[in-house]
Amino acid sequence: MPRSVLSLAISTFAIGTTEFVIVGLIPSMAEDLRVSVPTAGLLVSLYALSITIGAPLFTALTGRVDRRELVIWLMVVFLAGNLAAGFAPGFATLLAARVITAFAHAVFFSVGAAVASSLVPREKANGAVAVMFGGLTVAMVLGVPLGSWIGETFGWRVPFLVVTALAAVSVTSLVLLLPARISHTPPTGLLSQLRLLRNGRLVTMYLITALGFGANFVVFTYVSPLLTSVTGVSESMVNVGLVFFGIATVIGNFWGGRLADRLGTKRAVIVVLLGLAASLALLPATAHSTVPVMVNLAVWGFFGFAINPVVQAGVVMVAEDEVPESVGAASGFNIAAFNLGISGGSLIGGRVLEDAGVLATPWAAIFLALTAAAVTGFALKGHTVHPAALEAVTK
Numbered sequence: 353m354p355r356s357v358l359s360l361a362i363s364t365f366a367i368g369t370t371e372f373v374i375v376g377l378i379p380s381m382a383e384d385l386r387v388s389v390p391t392a393g394l395l396v397s398l399y400a401l402s403i404t405i406g407a408p409l410f411t412a413l414t415g416r417v418d419r420r421e422l423v424i425w426l427m428v429v430f431l432a433g434n435l436a437a438g439f440a441p442g443f444a445t446l447l448a449a450r451v452i453t454a455f456a457h458a459v460f461f462s463v464g465a466a467v468a469s470s471l472v473p474r475e476k477a478n479g480a481v482a483v484m485f486g487g488l489t490v491a492m493v494l495g496v497p498l499g500s501w502i503g504e505t506f507g508w509r510v511p512f513l514v515v516t517a518l519a520a521v522s523v524t525s526l527v528l529l530l531p532a533r534i535s536h537t538p539p540t541g542l543l544s545q546l547r548l549l550r551n552g553r554l555v556t557m558y559l560i561t562a563l564g565f566g567a568n569f570v571v572f573t574y575v576s577p578l579l580t581s582v583t584g585v586s587e588s589m590v591n592v593g594l595v596f597f598g599i600a601t602v603i604g605n606f607w608g609g610r611l612a613d614r615l616g617t618k619r620a621v622i623v624v625l626l627g628l629a630a631s632l633a634l635l636p637a638t639a640h641s642t643v644p645v646m647v648n649l650a651v652w653g654f655f656g657f658a659i660n661p662v663v664q665a666g667v668v669m670v671a672e673d674e675v676p677e678s679v680g681a682a683s684g685f686n687i688a689a690f691n692l693g694i695s696g697g698s699l700i701g702g703r704v705l706e707d708a709g710v711l712a713t714p715w716a717a718i719f720l721a722l723t724a725a726a727v728t729g730f731a732l733k734g735h736t737v738h739p740a741a742l743e744a745v746t747k
Contacts, residue, residue, distance in 0.1 A: 356471050357480045359525035360464055361487035363427055366518040367457050368491030369499050370434055371399060373515075376500025376576050376590055377508045384508065385443045389577055390702030392443075395450055396573050397698035402454035403691040407684055410455060411462040412542035419467050419534035422459070424526045429456040431519035438512035458691075462684055470535050492601055497594040500576075504587040545681040553670045554682055556731045558689040561663050563724035564625060565693030568656040570701040570717035571632065572597075575649075578710045582639045589642070593649050600653030608658030609665065617666040618732050624662060625725040627655035632721065635714040660690075 374381070374395050382392035414422055433453030440446035468480040499511040548554055571578070575597075579590050612620040631652040638644035664686055671682035697720070704716045 354471050354480075354529075355525075356529040356531065357468050357483050359522065359529045360423075360468050360484040362518070362525055363423075363430075363460065363522040364464065364484055364487030365491050365495060366487075366515050366522055367430065367460060368488040369495030369518070370430075370453065370512070370515045371457065372492065372496045373499035373503070373511050374399075375573060376496070376587075376594055377503040377511070378574065379577050379580065380504065380587075381508045385446070387443050388706070389574065390706045393573050393698050393702040393705075395447060396569070397695040397702070398447060399450045399454045400569075400691040400694035400698065402451045403458040404688045404695060406455040406458035407462050407688050407691075408542060408545055408681075410459045411684065412545065414459060414463075419463065419470075420526075420530045420532065422463060423467060423530070424523060426456045426460045427519055427523045427526060429453075430460070431516055431523060434512045434516045434519060438509045438516060461687065467530075467534055471531070489602055489605075493595070493598040496598060497591040500594055501588065501591045504591070545678070545685070548671075548675060548678055548682055548685060551670075551674060553674065553732075554667065554685070556727065557663055557667045557670065558685060560621060560724050560728055560732065561659070561686055561689040562693040562696065563720050563727065564621075564628070564659045564663070565690050566697035566700070567628060567632070567693075567717040567720035567724065569694045569697030570704070570720065571635065571652075571713045572656075573698040573701050574705055574710055574713060577705075578635075578639060578713070579645065582711060583642055583645050585642055593646055596646055596650045597653040600650040601657035604654035604656065604658035605660055607654070609661035611658070612662040612665060617662060617669070618728060620662045621659065621666075621728045621732070622725050624655055624658045625721050625728065628652070628659070629718045629721040629725070631655050632714045632717050636711050639711065 378389060378392045378395070381395070382389045385392070430453055433449050433456065436449035437446055437453070440449055464484055465481050468484040472480045499514065502514060503509075503511045575593070576587075576590050579585050579593055580587065585593075608620065608624055611623060614620075615623065631648060631654075634648050635645070635652070638648040664683065667682055667686045671678060675682060697717070700716055700720075701713045704713050
């Protein structure tokens with residue numbers, strides 16, 4: 353695999369770390385910045401909402417920009433946003449820095465896969481994309497818990513500065529390793545992309561994605577106060593829990609793809625969502641004891657992220673059947689739905705926490721998961737994922 357593809361993986365590692373590391377730091381950030389925990393949760397929800405808006409908008413606006421220059425400058429903006437977050441004097445400044453960072457994140461992921469594919473022969477394209485997104489996987493398993501530990505040990509600002517340093521490494525590697533010219537086909541305009549939302553099957557898939565991931569982040573955004581205030585563990589044990597969760601998400605991602613291959617999209621989505629609802633239903637009981645709650649976190653992570661390859665592959669299949677000229681845009685909208693779910697779930701979780709306490713958040717999450725299962729059962733047509741589509745999202 354060319355080193356230029358590895359430079360993209362470094363970028364996705366930094367991006368994935370900065371998006372989710374904040375989950376373990378919310379209590380300390382809220383205390384230091386003198387805001388409530390639900391208000392601090394806006395750092396997660398508005399980040400994700402900015403990705404939702406920014407991905408289709410700025411991808412369309414930058415469609416004719418040279419790919420090499422674009423990905424380099426996106427990481428420069430990402431670096432500047434994290435640097436500003438690390439030195440933010442107050443909550444409003446920090447929130448603005450996060451929004452700017454999110455826009456760079458959105459466009460980088462929209463164009464990065466196409467760039468990775470263009471750097472290798474066609475028969476190796478899936479492998480190149482897998483290597484690039486492997487940086488995000490490593491971020492979930494290693495970057496997020498390590499960054500959370502650094503934040504709890506040295507202060508919440510330090511992880512942003514560490515990510516700034518990673519971004520500097522990324523920019524340097526992109527400058528040195530990316531070829532001078534990267535071929536690409538400009539994407540369709542924004543209005544053409546928005547026409548995809550007229551397709552009922554695609555909209556159903558997007559709704560399932562948003563509700564399913566929203567269920568995860570109703571609780572995950574506030575998992576740190578749940579573990580420290582209810583379970584009574586130390587902040588270092590929160591990081592251990594994040595490691596268990598991260599490893600389980602990787603395993604669940606692969607299992608979800610295999611399940612869809614055997615059962616088809618509709619049945620696989622229902623199985624995963626019911627497993628997610630069951631694991632969340634156990635949280636109020638297991639949260640009072642360390643070992644059971646750690647096991648519960650792993651089971652939850654397994655089911656919570658198994659939905660990703662199932663729905664993503666389903667979206668690709670539907671797009672190939674009905675709008676073959678817009679497969680990339682259709683897949684991009686599913687990424688936007690994913691982040692819309694994160695944003696909405698975080699906002700719902702914050703409101704529930706404020707009104708009823710952190711132990712009530714799993715019940716709101718269960719409602720979203722079961723709603724997604726109901727949408728799947730009544731509105732999604734049964735179909736089987738094409739093997740090629742499944743392979744592309746599970747590698």
